[in-house]
Amino acid sequence: MTQSTTARAGRFHQGRLSGGRPQALDAWRVTTDDADVAARIAGLLGGEPQPNGGGSGGLAYEVLTSRESVRVLLEGPDAVAAHMVLWGSEGIVHECDGMEFLSPEEKRGQPCGCPPLLADRKLAARNGRGPMPSVDIAFQIAAEPKLGTFHFMTSSWQVAAQLSELMDALEQVGGPAVCDLAMELVVYTTKTGRGVCYRKPVVTVLGSPDSVTPEPPPTGEPTPAPAPPAPGHGTRPAFETTTPSTPDSSRLVSVDAILLRRAAQVLGTGDHQETVIAALSEIVAGPQQAAELARLREQFGRIAAIAEQALRGRDSIT
Structure with missing residues (x-):
């Protein structure tokens, strides 16, 4: 799984650093080095451009958007790069594709020894004995592709578990694919009765650009019948339509x-x-x-x- 070398316009994030501590967000955060891109992101997705105080990659600007779901364009399966990485005190000590080593160079192509089952890999990583997923998704914002290529990078095991389905869906489209990149709300109760609430990244392939309804404008711009927002989120009402005085x-x-x-x-x-x-x-x-x-x-x-x-x-x- 490879990606094009198109220059990056910016990155999407699920969190930031606040006062030196990690902070999870309920909507996408976008960072960029381009002030014009930051201003346009704010116009498309809400929020205000500001100096990047969230500590991600040294990019100059950040926008804390109001959107937990963004419609994007992925250029087929090559838009997704995924591997497994174990970091040590001096850098990467194990990098593989789940079957063979990718690095260090002297081990490249040799069996990596990772368990075949994802659950066993997760347990090994939790115990510090195995690598974690490293997934990089490259995309353009469907409402304005000319802004450039953005990236979302995640070590989510849930994303890793769905990679096969995502790649198959992108392959079936057979070209640029319209997708929803969402931060989906997950709520459950543990065995001890403790409530847990978090957001997981989800990529939903919708189809080719010719077959998918354009994304609705940001909330606050009236429209007679916008497409529905992505489900499963807890920060906005279930409907954001503007009803005409004599509805159809x-x-x-x-x-x-x-x-x-x-x-x-x-x-x-x-x-x-x-x-x-x-x-x-x-x-x-x-x-x-x-x-x-x-x-x-x-x-x-x-x-x-x-x-x-x-x-x-x-x-x-x-």
């Missing part, structure tokens, strides 16, 4: 039905009511609980009304 009911039903289906896939729910309840539960576990819960309750009323419209339309046809 068929259009509303279509947009919301798509959103509910996508939410159900992410949440693993079987019907609309269960999907809404699960989404509410995730919001309660996240930040800004009261405000977001109240806004979701308002949207629940819309879901009920839209479902009633859809059922009436079906009954009139049958």
Whole structure:
């Protein structure tokens, strides 16, 4: 898995350093050395350009965006570079592709000895005996590809576990692929009863540029029927549509039905009511609980009304 040598416009991050301590974020952070790129990112994704105080790679500017999902373009499977790395006090001591060494040079091409199962590799890495994933995803922002190539680098085991599916999906598109790069909210309770809430990176391949609806503009720009936001996140309401004074009911039903289906896939729910309840539960576990819960309750009323419209339309046809 290789990447082109196109100059990097910047990087996407899930966190930053604050007061010397790591800080997880609920929306993407973008760093760049180009002031014009920083200003354009802020215009596309929200936030304000500012000096990079988050300590990532020495890039001059950072933008703390308001978006946890961004529609991007990946130039096929070659846009993803992945390997396994174990660092020592003097640098890399083990680098492989899971089967053969990539470095040091004297071991290149020899069997690396890593376990075949991902769970065993994870355990070895946790005990300091094995390498961790190192995944680099190169992409352009779909709304403005001319900005250049951005990179997202992660050591997430969840991303590593999904690499095969991602590569297959990119291969099937057969060219540039439109994808959603998202920070998906994960909420669960441990065996000891402790609630855990974090965001995992997820890349969802949507299709070719000719077959995918363009990304909606940032929140706050009115539009009669934007595409639905990515599901499974707990920092914004489930809907961000602007309803006309005389709404087209068929259009509303279509947009919301798509959103509910996508939410159900992410949440693993079987019907609309269960999907809404699960989404509410995730919001309660996240930040800004009261405000977001109240806004979701308002949207629940819309879901009920839209479902009633859809059922009436079906009954009139049958």
